[in-house]
Amino acid sequence: MGKFDFEIDPAFVKALGKLADVDRVAPKMIDAAIPILERNVKSELAKHKRTGDLLGSVRKTKAKQNKKGNWYAVVRPTGKDRKGVRNMQKLAHAEYGTKKQPPTPILTKALKDSEKEVYDKMREVFEEEMKK
DSSP states (O other): OOOOOOOHHHHHHHHHHHOHHHHHHHHHHHHHHHHHHHHHHHHHHHHHHHSSHHHEEEEEOOEEEOOOOOOOOOOEEOOTTTTTHHHHHHHHHHOOOOSOOOOOOOHHHHHHHHHHHHHHHHHHHHHHHHOO
């Protein structure tokens, strides 16, 4: 039987240890990237605004952890407009359409347009955290 010896670089072991610290790094990555998505959602909504109630209601959340341990953040319209209609309902009707109006993929386009920039920002934060 052959014998195989090797040494692991201590810097590599240290980096692996930092990877295990997901609960510290993940919220920083998400919180740094979520403003990009918020900006793109507002930009897409601005193209379709009538009164500005829906556009003005868009808010982002801070990173949160769900019951399964996954980290997430949300960009969504909040509240109601001056007529009492929920802003989330208006966005859902625009996004998916109704019997009277065809779908206008506002969120889908904003997500697609944000994807690369969000990933790049998250990667940047991750690399910064790995240097520490």
